[in-house]
Amino acid sequence: MKTDLTPLCKVIRQNEREVEISSGAMSRIAGVSESLTGASGIHLAISTIQPNSSASPHYHKNCETAIYVSSGSGKFLTGPNLEISMDIGPGDCIYVPANSVHQPINESNSEVMELVVARNTPVEIVVEYNPATSELS
Secondary structure, three states, X not given: OOOOOOOOOXXXXXXXXXXXXXXXXXXXXXEEOHHHHOOOOOEEEEEEEOOOEEOOOEEEOOOOEEEEEEEOOEEEEXXXXXXXXXXXXXXXXXXXXXXXXXXXXXXOXXXXXXXXXXXXXXXXXXXXXXXXXXXXX
């Protein structure tokens, strides 16, 4: 069986990226997505969190996530009640399994936190979560 070598790579320029959903004070802009590239098994985006802000607590039902902290520092909370707190900063990589409640927090007073986010699905299902009541938002 011969391998089809006709698929071509694609460069998505900064002005071609698409604005996606926000979670709390975190915004996300996709660079590789189903709608931008036709990707069927991967998604890549850049998330930003403004100083003294955070994403809302949430989890992803249908995918694993890999996060690279490209700038900024703060905390990454995880666990059903967000009871585990990990310091994060530039150069750190974070693995987030499916259904893992988490919340990145930018603790800086002046620097924006930037996260490079990769997922193993082109479209994620995000569930906002309130750990105080264990209720879905």
